[in-house]
Amino acid sequence: MSASVSPSSDFQKAVKQLLRDLGQTLPSGWESMQMVREIRASASSPALVLLEEAMTQLEARRPYQAQLLHQRYWQDEAIQTLMRKYHRSKSSIHRDLRAAHDALAAILWEREQRARERFAREQYQRLEAPTNDRLFGVDALLTQLRELILSEDGPALILLTGMGGMGKTSVADRLSRLLIDERAFAGFGWISLRPQVSLWDTRPYFQPHPQQEAATMVFEALTIQLLGEGAIPSPFSLTDLLARLRTHLHHAPHFIVIDNLESLPDIRPILTQINNLARPTRFLITSRRRPFDIPDLHVQSIPSLHREAARALLRHEARKRNILALQLAPDEQLDRIWQQVGGNPLALRLVAGQLHVHPLPDVLAHLTQGRQMHQFFDYIYRQAWASLDDLAQRVLIAMSLLPPHGGDVAQIAAITELSPGSIRDALETLIQVNLVDVRVGPEGARYTIHSLTRAFLHHIAAWS
Structure with a gap:
């Protein structure tokens, strides 16, 4: 992800508003900023933290500009006072303040770009490396799925179905990357249930775990991916684990892919459990099998290539x-x-x-x-x-x-x-x-x- 050379005019105006409020309130539209999302997890006043840390950096880089902003906003000194203090004309003080505003905005914009790059890198690492350098004939499907997922009243649970080789995993991967680039969700998850086969094993092609054990493995893997191993309850309880996962996904909406769900002997029970974790989090499930008795499940078939x-x-x-x-x-x-x-x-x-x-x-x-x-x-x-x-x-x-x-x-x-x-x-x-x-x-x-x-x-x- 390449960072912009300089912040937009809207971003610069927001930084001026941040200064006027002395970091007491977030500028309009900044709730979706990645640097705000990072800080909010550990700070009750992200606007104040951002402003103070940016001012510290500005002071290290350009002491005069940091001092000028501090006197103008924190000490509420008038332009005439600054003119006398620095023996500068009114136009010169205004020019210096604009330069200081721009420098502070640049520091905050650099931080936002680093936060976005860090976010994308961390989320990409949860995906599998794609096997296809290009996809064909799925643009309309990707657009449709994206609109469904981002719609406030859209389905929270989507089943992407089709026979083997149709590209279910590839479509899910491409859609995840598009949404990561847009930072459409607070986080992303990817759990693959591809069956593992050994030629020298005399067992059948797929030896499934018992249904409940398989479901437990899915939710345990998802919890570790999103929250870390420390979030696994001890002694272990699936009920407690699902409660922790539900709380996290409610406060921080995610987009989560469960790939190859047909590997489980019966996909209906786990779909019911997944449905209880959804909203506002959205789930995309890929499977060769499709149940017909799951409420609130939107089924989308992969079309054959025209x-x-x-x-x-x-x-x-x-x-x-x-x-x-x-x-x-x-x-x-x-x-x-x-x-x-x-x-x-x-x-x-x-x-x-x-x-x-x-x-x-x-x-x-x-x-x-x-x-x-x-x-x-x-x-x-x-x-x-x-x-x-x-x-x-x-x-x-x-x-x-x-x-x-x-x-x-x-x-x-x-x-x-x-x-x-x-x-x-x-x-x-x-x-x-x-x-x-x-x-x-x-x-x-x-x-x-x-x-x-x-x-x-x-x-x-x-x-x-």
Whole structure:
């Protein structure tokens, strides 16, 4: 986030009002200032704290200007008195006061910019690194969701639903980042319930916790994220924890995403508990399943990509991955892909990845073998798997042993006992065919796989 070079005229006027009131009241509109939000948690009079600390900084930087403001406002000295004291003309004193006002406003504006940057950084850290550099065909959906969430009488609980690969997590992530940039809420939360699968575990694909235990884990993780481990009651009581969480979310409205809620055996009980935490806090839930008997739940389906959006996505993948056949393909051929895939973004990306190893006419000819989406995914994953060499297959299998948020080269090396260079070569191939995503964050590159890829690898292990 880049700071503005100088504060606006409205901000400068507000600083003058702050001086006139000697910090007794906040200027109009300053309740939403991030520096005020930070101070309010520990100070009963944030306006006074802001003014005193800004004056201290001004005194260190420009003693004359700080002294001039102090005499004019705190000591209520008249302009004529200041003229005699400093042997300055009336116009010179007014000019010096304007410069002092501007300097004080600049100090406060710098503080606000630092507070905003700190806020954005802290909130971004709660999100997962996005896997897609661009989203297609979701602008209208994002606008609609934003309006619903920011509307005073809008739903407090929104369920974003759709089959795997439709981009529920990506939309929730993009919406969270938009709202963070706007500082639309006092804070943000993100809890992911992506199932973890081990190929060498003989249990079923997803071994859920008992319902109540799973719900407890969700609320405990959310409490730690928002309030810290010290907020967990001891001895532990879910009732006490929910009460603390409810109090915090009532006084400091948040926007919270619970991702992949379908991982729980029954999502209705926890939705009822979440609903009790809402208002004014807003929740966005993503799930492949949708209940029909939860009051106050707004259900929003992820739409399939329309023809133009699918074309744009395929063209983007072609440029990004240097797939010449796809770059040169006429719209009619891209439309044939879209007609078979049905506008599922992940499926389109997987088809684009296949063009690294198969000619476009062959891919188009074989797409009809998977008209149903679950058949298509099975078909396309089998095709992708068969195109990999032994090294890439070995690394991809290792990826399924990593936690849902992925891992780095060192973690993959610990599983495969391959050299980092060999792993990077394999990862480059897997990224090209869209079987592996790379998330680049402050700690470096992390490699992840989609839950559908993980499910396919589980079936591979079962067959072998």
